[in-house]
Ligand code: HEM
């Protein structure tokens with residue numbers, strides 16, 4: 001039937017009685033999800049809801065990123081490169097969404113934020129356990145990050161587990177070793193609770209992969225996927241830094257750090273240094 005009065009007629013079969021059936025709201029636990037936005041400002045500031053939802057949506061996506069990256073590491077461990085690459089591809093799309101999402105928060109002016117910032121106390125994104133877990137699994141291990149989670153034993157235990165597990169890169173290098181590539185033994189036996197440090201002897205391994213891509217397509221593709229992951233991660237960090245600069249300038253952070261100056265230092269970090277170093281060597 002054609003549309004009449006610019007109003008859509010409902011199809012015959014549309015289910016309407018959910019007294020004993022699973023509904024949208026019950027499957028998604030919407031009463032729990034949608035009751036978790038509780039502004040703390042008094043009187044409630046109009047813009048605090050934006051601030052809360054921006055963070056909560058980020059945490060939801062981080063939950064999926066973590067799920068995918070942990071699975072990807074596991075798939076590499078069992079030599080299932082295809083499954084690992086599929087998970088990483090999904091993570092890359094989530095990262096793009098998260099980076100784009102900063103533009104929503106950028107509509108919060110410094111004046112508006114200053115009107116409710118005081119109510120946030122000492123809370124800060126620095127205390128995000130899921131964010132820290134993602135950093136750890138990508139290889140930016142740092143046990144000094146743990147004490148802020150002492151009052152949250154579950155979060156601390158989750159982080160300790162990831163700290164003591166091989167990172168995604170550790171798993172990739174072990175995979176390459178099993179496939180016959182000359183990955184330095186020091187890397188395969190390294191203390192995985194520490195941040196990965198640049199290993200010059202790994203660069204020729206990647207040079208070989210890049211220069212013989214056709215014969216090593218899986219490894220080559222994985223290298224490029226990891227470069228994308230790092231690139232995307234840095235873009236998120238950069239947008240965070242710019243958002244911080246435009247909302248609080250050079251103020252100290254609520255978490256106690258120097259603020260923008262502290263965040264800027266993270267832009268010097270790298271997860272996969274040899275994958276960037278190999279660029280200099282290619283074609284020479
Ligand atoms: C107006 C918005 C924001 C401001 C002014 C801001 C400010 C800051 C500052 C100053 C820090 C340094 C730690 C501290 O002393 O507090 C920090 C860290 C952090 N923030 Fe934000 N932030 C904002 C929004 C967000 C959002 C939306 C997220 C998403 C979850 C987020 C996640 C983080 C994370 C994960 C860290 C730790 C970064 C690291 O360890 O390098 N921030 N933020």
Ligand SMILES: N[C@@H](CC(=O)c1ccccc1NC=O)C(=O)O
Pocket residue numbers: 055117120123124125126248252253254255
């Ligand atoms: N660190 C921010 C406060 C902040 O952005 C924040 C506060 C509570 C929960 C998450 C936050 N996001 C990122 O740090 C500030 O210094 O203004």
